[in-house]
Amino acid sequence: MPLKEFYDQQVNWSPPFEDGLERATVVVPRDYSDPDGPKLTIALARLKATNPAQRRGVLLAVNGGPGGDGGDGLGLIKRLGRRVRTAYDLIGFDPRGYGESTKLYSEVTIPKAPFDSRPPDSLFEQLAEDMRLRELGCQKGGGELRPHITTRNTARDMDLIRVVLGEEKISFVGYAYGTYVGAVYGTMFPENLDRTVLDSCINPQWTWREQFVTQAEAVYRNVALWAEWTAERDGHFHLGTTPEQVIAEIEAVVEKLDDGDQVQLRTLLDGAVGTRSTDRAQWDSLGYLIGDLRTTLQDANYEKARTLIVGQATWRPQDQEGDLRVGVLEAITLETYWPQDLEVYYADVRKHRAQHPYGYGVLRAQPWVGAFRTFESLEPPTKLAQPGYPKGLVVQADGDPMDRYEGGVVLAELLDHPLVVIEDSGDHEVYALAGNEVLDALVDDYLVDGVLPAQARVTVPGHVKRPDIPKD
Known part of the structure; x- marks a missing residue:
């Protein structure tokens, strides 16, 4: 087994820091086709499930970027809500190349x-x-590492994290570029994906x-x-x-x-x-x-x-x-x-x-x-595919200024996921981050209880209201 030494490594979690997060690192191959070659370090953070009796697994989360600009990195998991915290060990990680992981300079x-x-x-x-x-x-700054900083390798890192944590499957919440990371993971490792939420979507049909x-x-x-x-x-x-x-x-x-x-x-x-x-x-x-x-x-x-x-x-x-x-x-x-x-x-x-x-x-x-x-x-980009991909949830604001609305529509159709549209909203990255309580409850129902919308497309009102100024 080429990756055996990586699969067998022990994750040594630190005591909780002041922010409540436990920290650890895992080692991954720089090049999965050459596992005996150079190695990289991936930084992890964890919030353990608050109710072990109701724990149903681990949930990984990624937002921002690519490259972490505007994202929360390891601290993203702290922003997920109370209901999700009861059911999952929340795992934050800095994808290869930035944050506290091995950096691409x-x-x-x-x-x-x-x-x-x-x-x-x-x-x-x-x-x-x-x-x-x-x-x-x-x-000049990136050298030989640069060709290995890819979405497919991030997906492989996620699956290695799954193995070293001793989990059969992972659940995932991805925002913006993280939606593409999640979709690529689900395409490459559909049998290892449980529940997935893709919020503010990259259009998989666009360059x-x-x-x-x-x-x-x-x-x-x-x-x-x-x-x-x-x-x-x-x-x-x-x-x-x-x-x-x-x-x-x-x-x-x-x-x-x-x-x-x-x-x-x-x-x-x-x-x-x-x-x-x-x-x-x-x-x-x-x-x-x-x-x-x-x-x-x-x-x-x-x-x-x-x-x-x-x-x-x-x-x-x-x-x-x-x-x-x-x-x-x-x-x-x-x-x-x-x-x-x-x-x-x-x-x-x-x-x-x-x-x-x-x-x-x-x-x-x-x-x-x-x-x-x-x-x-x-290697070429991943062609996203449905076979074996478990049904999840796509969330998209109709006025998202960064990742245009059509991206959510296309990704939901491609993966056969229900689409939740936040109407009259210019929000970008919404679930658990924007304060939309209606949306948060709907997504929590899915992540915790497995309840998906019955319709292929449902709407939720934007939580930021227009000023109360009457028309002429």
Whole structure:
């Protein structure tokens, strides 16, 4: 048995830390086709089932990324609810390449192109050069490890974790990229999967480039809904009586900022429009912001405009250590095809710059490291399949700005899972993380008691309500 030494290892759990988590590590082969070669360490965390008499197994959870950006890592399991804690030992793990597991490093490169939500054509060459240098940094920092940081290997690591924990099956909750990890695991090891929840889904029929590019459209859906709602309340906001007029007011503010060479402020405004439109509770504040900026910029008062816009996030954080950073995102997203022709990217930037400029989705259309890739994948991506795959649950918000709604529809159909749609919601990663009690109860019923919805598609209302402002 090639993996016997790995299967026979003992997991030595630490006493609980201050956060309540027990910690441990397991050793896995870097390359499962060469188990005698180099080895990696995978970090684990555990919350033991609070009612041993009702314990039904272990549940693994993954969110964020690829590469942990925006995710909770080992601490994700602390956010799962009381009912699930009674029934499972909750197992958190940092997938290979990041967190407390063996890290895949990349050299830090500093982009020279300014951060611009609507980059002009004059920046295109520099944007591409920044990505070329970023890919070279990944090559230099990642070395021979980089081709082995893959979704399929993460699935293999999960199954090795199952074995060393002494479990016949595992249950799984995956968010965002974690939905793809879970679907790949279920395809590769269907006999070892018990119950699974896939929340905020990667579209398995898209390449990573398609996944990136569609974020701009996903954000704009929320902007369009906000504009419709605002137009119905023109007596309150005075931004126009049609969605088109409301959008035109945003663009008038954008034009004023561009006329004053206020690229940073305009970029922050685009971010604010995208962020606040996805959060239904901020719809009124977004309307006030546009109205206040319109008044302020009549006198080109950029300092006051800056005060109004201040606080908008510009991008996600990175896991950086001095001259090195984690390079998992660049490795995983190169599992699928990226065009080498830069004109393809430039055409997409022009399209979304004109049609879907809000949020930071236009940046996803820019050249990526895949255009300059320095390594070839060791195996093709997994073709997700149903045979033997146990029925689970797919959760998707209809206004998810990161992983577009269609991804949940496609994945549910492909795996023959019921689809739970959170209606009128811009949430991303919902179960146990967003505060939607109706959804949480429905998913808990499945994970704890095995109760699945009787229909192929059921709806749950979004828990964040629109502001209570009557229509005109």
